[in-house]
Amino acid sequence: xxxxxxxxxxxxxxxxxxxxxxxxxxxxxxxxxxxxxxxxxxxxxxxxxxxxxxxxxxxxxxxxxxxxxxxxxxxxxxxxxxxxxxxxxxxxxxxxxxxxxxxxxxxxxxxxxxxxxxxxxxxxxxxxxxxxxxxxxxxxxxxxxxxxxxxxxxxxxxxxxxxxxxxxxxxxxxxxxxxxxxxxxxxxxxxxxxxxxxxxxxxxxxxxxxxxxxxxxxxxxxxxxxxxxxxxxxxxxxxxxxxxxxxxxxxxxxxxxxxxxxxxxxxxxxxxxxxxxxxxxxxxxxxxxxxxxxxxxxxxxxxxxxxxxxxxxxxxxxxxxxxxxxxxxxxxxxxxxxxxxxxxxxxxxxx
Numbered sequence: 373x374x375x376x377x378x379x380x381x382x383x384x385x386x387x388x389x390x391x392x393x394x395x396x397x398x399x400x401x402x403x404x405x406x407x408x409x410x411x412x413x414x415x416x417x418x419x420x421x422x423x424x425x426x427x428x429x430x431x432x433x434x435x436x437x438x439x440x441x442x443x444x445x446x447x448x449x450x451x452x453x454x455x456x457x458x459x460x461x462x463x464x465x466x467x468x469x470x471x472x473x474x475x476x477x478x479x480x481x482x483x484x485x486x487x488x489x490x491x492x493x494x495x496x497x498x499x500x501x502x503x504x505x506x507x508x509x510x511x512x513x514x515x516x517x518x519x520x521x522x523x524x525x526x527x528x529x530x531x532x533x534x535x536x537x538x539x540x541x542x543x544x545x546x547x548x549x550x551x552x553x554x555x556x557x558x559x560x561x562x563x564x565x566x567x568x569x570x571x572x573x574x575x576x577x578x579x580x581x582x583x584x585x586x587x588x589x590x591x592x593x594x595x596x597x598x599x600x601x602x603x604x605x606x607x608x609x610x611x612x613x614x615x616x617x618x619x620x621x622x623x624x625x626x627x628x629x630x631x632x633x634x635x636x637x638x639x640x641x642x643x644x645x646x647x648x649x650x651x652x653x654x655x656x657x658x659x660x661x662x663x664x665x666x667x668x669x670x671x672x673x674x675x676x677x678x679x680x681x682x683x684x685x686x687x688x689x690x691x692x693x694x695x696x697x698x699x700x701x702x703x704x705x706x707x708x709x710x711x712x713x714x715x716x717x718x719x720x721x722x723x
Contacts, residue, residue, distance in 0.1 A: 425464070426492070426517075427463050427515060428460065428461070428462045428463075429460070429462075429471070429473050429489070430460050430527060431457060431460075431473070431489075432457055432486070433457050433475070433477065433484060433486040434484050434504075434535060434536060435478070435482070435484035435535075435643050436456065436481070437478055438454075438455055438457055438476060438478060438486045439452070439453050439454065439455065439476045439478060440452045440455045440459060440473065440474070442461065442463070442472075442473050443471065444463040444465075444471055445463055445464065454478065465517050466517070467517055468516065469516065470513060471513055472513030472514050473488050474511045475502070475510045476509045477502065477508050479507060482644060483506060484504060484505075484508075484643065485502055486508065486510050487510055487528055488500055489512070489528065490512045490513065490515045491527065495521040496521055496522045496525035496526065496527060497515050497519045497521060498512040498515045498522060537646040538646050538647050539648045539649060540649050541651075544653050545649075545651050546653050547651040547666050547684065547713070547714055548650075548651065548714075549711070550707075550713065551711070552710070552711045553711065554573075554708075554710070555577055555709055555712050555715075556574045557571045557572070557573060558571075558573065558574040559572050560719075561592065562723060563582075563591055563592040563608045563696075564591075565591050565610060566690070566696030567690045567723060568608055568690070568696050568698060568723070569720070569723045570608070570716060571719040573594065573606070573716065576604070577606070579594065588607075589607075589639070590609045591608060591609040593606065594607075598705050599676065599677055599678070599705065600675070601675055602678050602705075604701060604702045604703065605701045606698070606699070606701075606716060607699050608696065610692075610697075611631075611632060611694050611695050611697055612635070612694075613694060615628060615631045615632070615635070618631075619631065625662060625689060625695065626652065626654075626663050628663070628697075629652075629665035629686070629687045632685045632687060632697050633647065633683060633685055636685075636701070637669055641671045641673075642671060644672045646669065647668070647669045648668045648670070649665060649666070651666035657720055657721065660688055660689050660690060660722050661688075661689050662687060662688040662689065662720075663686070663687050664684065664685070664686045664717055665684065666684035667682075667684070668680055668682055668683075677705055678703035678704055681702065681703045681704070682702050684699070684717060685699040685700075686698050698717065698720050700712065
């Protein structure tokens with residue numbers, strides 16, 4: 373109850389002051405309620421979804437291909453014949469669902485080893501390497517995501533497509549001059565479709581002639597037998613359409629030169645072939661740009677005395693959609709003719 377003095381003060385207070393006081397009181401109460409709610413317990417947040425579990429298979433070997441069979445956690449079977457190594461596949465896998473992978477060395481590759489590795493994240497759960505044989509098989513599994521890691525196991529190197537003993541140059545290394553006189557020059561020959569001309573060599577070399585590219589892969593060829601089952605080769609033609617389409621950017625000609633040698637190595641040498649690049653350099657062919665790559669290819673073949681071939685190629689941008697090339701290959705049994713390599717490649721002209 374208000375005192376007499378307080379009642380007199382209330383009666384003398386203007387009405388607008390009373391109204392303003394009431395408004396301020398309401399604002400203060402609302403603010404206090406809001407702060408109290410803000411300081412209260414947080415609303416529960418939904419649990420963070422865990423990423424789905426997965427098993428990753430890495431297949432490696434000392435040959436370029438293998439037959440791989442997957443039995444994934446989802447069931448069924450997936451088979452990849454003549455798979456290029458290294459191979460990497462990832463499969464979703466809940467706890468209690470297992471995976472099996474089998475890798476078989478192909479008979480055409482000769483004696484070789486294959487390895488399967490199964491990962492969960494960065495943990496190696498299973499790993500198996502076969503013996504070195506024609507049809508040897510390595511099998512990993514059954515493997516589950518809850519399996520303990522395999523102590524001491526590491527993931528084999530993968531990703532560059534090279535086998536042990538192989539190297540590819542990333543910098544510029546000039547093609548060297550080899551000692552000796554080499555073969556005499558007979559004349560210049562022209563390869564019409566690739567629009568290139570270059571020297572025809574004499575001595576041991578047979579005559580240069582046009583050939584069917586559908587049968588040989590070249591448009592012009594010169595060769596001679598270095599022994600009953602081996603030969604020295606000079607060939608020219610257009611870079612394959614698939615290779616030309618894949619190679620783009622500033623390193624296009626370098627990539628094409630390496631690709632032409634890769635194709636030559638795969639086609640002319642067995643699975644023991646190991647290529648080590650010894651030269652890689654840009655060149656000018658008249659007003660056109662080109663690239664030279666040279667490679668020593670070590671191999672072992674039954675009834676063949678040669679153990680190393682020197683192979684080199686120059687790829688030239690002639691202004692057409694598909695660049696052209698000239699390739700030469702001479703085995704170490706005829707090392708005295710290795711001076712023919714720089715002589716031929718430096719004689720190439722666009723015409």
